[in-house]
Amino acid sequence: MLRQPGVAVLAATLIAFSILHVGFSDPQIPLKVLGATLLGGIAFILMATANLLAARPRWLEGAFGGLDRMYEVHKYAGTTAGVLALLHFPLSPDAVPEGVDAIHEALVPSAPLGMYAMIFLFLLLALTLNRKIAYHRWRIPHKAMGLVFALVFLHVLMAPVFFYDRYGPSGMILFAAGIIGLLSYLYTLLLMPTVTSRKYVVEAVNKLERSAEIVLAPSAGAMPFRAGQFAFVKFHHAGLSEPHPFTITSAPADAMLRFTVKSLGDWTRRIRKDLTPGTKVDVRGPYGRFDTSRGGDRQIWIAGGIGVAPFLSAVRSLASGDTREIWFFYAVREVADALYLEELRDRLAQMPRMRLILVESRAGDSCTMDLIRAEVDQPLAGYSLYQCGPASLTSDLSKGFRAAGVPGRRIHVEAFEFR
Numbered sequence: 060m061l062r063q064p065g066v067a068v069l070a071a072t073l074i075a076f077s078i079l080h081v082g083f084s085d086p087q088i089p090l091k092v093l094g095a096t097l098l099g100g101i102a103f104i105l106m107a108t109a110n111l112l113a114a115r116p117r118w119l120e121g122a123f124g125g126l127d128r129m130y131e132v133h134k135y136a137g138t139t140a141g142v143l144a145l146l147h148f149p150l151s152p153d154a155v156p157e158g159v160d161a162i163h164e165a166l167v168p169s170a171p172l173g174m175y176a177m178i179f180l181f182l183l184l185a186l187t188l189n190r191k192i193a194y195h196r197w198r199i200p201h202k203a204m205g206l207v208f209a210l211v212f213l214h215v216l217m218a219p220v221f222f223y224d225r226y227g228p229s230g231m232i233l234f235a236a237g238i239i240g241l242l243s244y245l246y247t248l249l250l251m252p253t254v255t256s257r258k259y260v261v262e263a264v265n266k267l268e269r270s271a272e273i274v275l276a277p278s279a280g281a282m283p284f285r286a287g288q289f290a291f292v293k294f295h296h297a298g299l300s301e302p303h304p305f306t307i308t309s310a311p312a313d314a315m316l317r318f319t320v321k322s323l324g325d326w327t328r329r330i331r332k333d334l335t336p337g338t339k340v341d342v343r344g345p346y347g348r349f350d351t352s353r354g355g356d357r358q359i360w361i362a363g364g365i366g367v368a369p370f371l372s373a374v375r376s377l378a379s380g381d382t383r384e385i386w387f388f389y390a391v392r393e394v395a396d397a398l399y400l401e402e403l404r405d406r407l408a409q410m411p412r413m414r415l416i417l418v419e420s421r422a423g424d425s426c427t428m429d430l431i432r433a434e435v436d437q438p439l440a441g442y443s444l445y446q447c448g449p450a451s452l453t454s455d456l457s458k459g460f461r462a463a464g465v466p467g468r469r470i471h472v473e474a475f476e477f478r
Contacts, residue, residue, distance in 0.1 A: 063122060063123050063124045063128060063155060064122045064123075064133060065119060065122035065123040065124075065132070066123070069108055069120070069132070069136075071394075072104065072232070073101055073104060073105075075232070076100060076229055076232050076233075076383065077097060077101065077102065079227075079228040079229040079232070080093075080096065080100055080223065080229035080362075080414055081097065081464040083227045083228055084223070084224075084227060085222065085224075085321070088222070090429075091150050092150070092151070092222065094150050094330060095147050095150035095151045095222075096218075096222050096223050097106075098125075098144075098146050098147040099144065099147040099151075099173075099213075099215075100223075100229065100232075100233055101141070102139075102140040102141075102143035102144045102147060102316065102338055103140075103186060103211055103212075103215055103233060103236060103237070104233070104236045105136040105137070105139055105140040105143070105234070105241060106136070106137065106208050106211060107208070107236035107239050107240030107243075107272075108121065108125075108132070108133075108136045108236075108240075109133045109136040109140070109204075109210055109240075110205060110239075110240040110241075110243040110244045110247070111239055111240065111243045111245075112129045112130070112132055112133040112136070112186055113133055113243065113247055114243040114244075114246050114251060115247075115251070115255075115343075116128070117346065117347065118345065120347075120348060121343060122159065124348060125346070125347050125348040125349065125473075126289075126346035126347055127268055127347065127473060127474035128221060128474070129476070131387050131474065132243035135321070137184065137204070138184065139307030140180075141180055141181060141184045142306075144177050144181075144370060145181075148173075148174075148177060149462070151173075154318055157222060159434070162317065163178075166368060167176065170237035170274045171213075172210055172213050172214040172217065173211070173214040175210060175398060176207055176211045176214055178476045179203075179206075179207045180204075180207050180211075181206055182200075183200050183201070183207060184199045184205055186201075194445045198301060201236065201247065202248065203346055204245030205241075205245075205247070205248065208240050208241065208244060209241060209244075209362065211263065212240070212241060213292065215233055215237060216234075216237070218322060225433060227445070230327055250317070251343075252302075252341070252343075254341045255344075256293075256341040256342060257277065257279075257280065257281070257282045257341070257342045257343075258277070258278035258279055258339070258340070258341065258342075259275040259276060259277055259278055259316060259339075259341075259342050260275065260276050260278055260337060260338065260339055260340060261273065261274070261275060261334060261335065261336050261337060261338040261339075261340060262274040262275060262276040262336060263336055264330075264331070264334050264335065264336065264377060264451045266331060266397060267319070267398055268395050268398065268400060269321065269322045269396070270306070270320060270321045270331070270365070271319070271320050271322070271330055271334070272303075272317060272319050272320075273292075273317065273318045273319075273320060273330070273334065274315050274316075274317055275316040275317070275340055275342070276314075276315055276316075276319075277316070278339075279416075281314075281316070282310055282316065282342055282344065282345060282347075283311070284307055284344065284345035285311060285345070285350055285352070285367070286307075286310065286311060286351070286352065286371075286372040286373040286374055286375075286376040287306075287347060287348075287349035287350050287373055287473075288306075288307055288344065288345035288346060288347040288349070288350075288369075288372075289306040289307060289344065289345065289346055289347050289352060289369075290304070290305065290342050290344030290345050290346065291303065291304050291342070291343040291344060291364040292304075292305050292316075292318060292340060292341070292342055293340065293341040293342075293343075293344075294330075294338055294339075294340055295335060295338060295339040295340065295341070296333070296335075296338050298329060298333070298334070299329060299330065299334065301326070302341070302343065303326070304346075305318040305319075305320060306318070306319075306347075306368035306369050306372070306447075307345065307367075307368075307372055307474075308332060308368050308371045308372050308375075310362070310372060310373060310375035310376040312376070313375070316442055317340065318368075319365065319368050319371070319398060319399075321365040347473070349369050349445065349446050349473040351353045351373045351473060352373075352376075354443035354445060354469070354471070355383075355443050355469075356382070357381050357383070357384045357442045357443065358383060358384070358385045358386070358442060358444075358445060359385075359386045359388070359431065359435065359442045359443070359444050359445070360373075360385060360386070360387040360388065360445045360446075360448075361388045361390070361426060361437070361444070361445070361446040361447075361448065361452070361453070361456060362387070362388070362389050362390065362447055362448060363390045363391075363426070363446075363447070363448020363449050363452040363453070364390070364391060364392075364449070366446075366448035366449075366473070367389060367397075367398060367403075367447075368447070370387065370417060370445075370447070370449050371398075371399055371402075371403070374402075374403055374406050374407065375406070377406065377410060379409070380413060381410060381413075381430040382411070383412060383413070384412040384413070385407075385410075385412065385413040385414070386413075386414055386416065386431075386434060386435050386442075387403075387406035387407065387413065387414065387415045388416050388426050388430075388431065388434075389403070389417050389418065390418040390420070390425075390426040390461040391417070391418070391419060391420070392419070392420050392421050393419055393420075393421040393422070394417070394419060397417060400417070404416055414434075418430065426452060426456070427456075427459075428456065428459035428460075428463070431456075437465040438463075438464070439460060439464065440463060441463060442465065442468075442469075443469040443471070444456075444460050444464075444465055444470045444471065445471045445473075446470075446471070446472045446473070447472070447473040453472050457470050458474060
């Protein structure tokens, strides 16, 4: 993630702001106050960045390596902003500094705005980072983060000139960040649900082992996508209307759009139990850059459980003349959990240089570097790696492949979850 151009641009922006803020500050400003405004400004830029990334602009996916990576940056930007805001508070002066118009400060109170914003920020961060809160309850307070950002923006705009020159270089950066963050929040709240969605209807709900395959028919124009991408799906059904991201499992050329949903919680269990054909659906996307077609002639695929979804789309997209060498390791608890196993076996059996290896943990096997080396029996440095599954699986294997000489640019990991 740290090597992505988008992260580099963000870091450069923060460094530029810091240099300009310190370099153009009033020499009479106490060092403590300068530190407070510097930390507060960096926190504000990070909050604006989190708002921008939450708007899911597809034109930024290439800069960050996909929407899943954008959401990682979104999360780290928000939490870092909270830490910096906490440091900003004790460094701020307790009283109105000499030279500041006390009457103006009383009429337009920047300090109370900042105090309220910080309190709300930490309350919402505590809720946002609490993984025990159900997703449908988590979404509501998380949306309120934009209102906190608006309070912080007012705090910045109303801050006395003593603290920073709002018309100076660093002040203009803060103003631009505020406008970008505010417009991003308004777009996410008001326009994104309708502007980016395609209309579908549920054609079928195929019940699988602790999962369900959802088959959607387009109501108008179908959504174009590449194998390995995902979309946010919203069902117009009581209790199922909150949008969730799911990987597309159909091939791009298929007439129907397919998703496979693992029954992991109350909401996903209701999908399998209650969703019926004829239900209207909003689909927003596609997102993601997990594209095996760009991975070269020698690849290793690793799927953990429902992480098979992007590979299923890729397999269904295979052309008969595909000559790539692909080793596909499919890790599951037991055979019954291996969704679409027979379809995968049948399709890959038609490909002369592709092989499927099923790894069953209940049988005592595990998808390790030793197993992969034994099966491939070739130096791994010449392969591209594609992984989708739990972090407990993909993290160790990524380290192992780097140690085996595979460069980071050829190691692709699809994030298993966004929260």
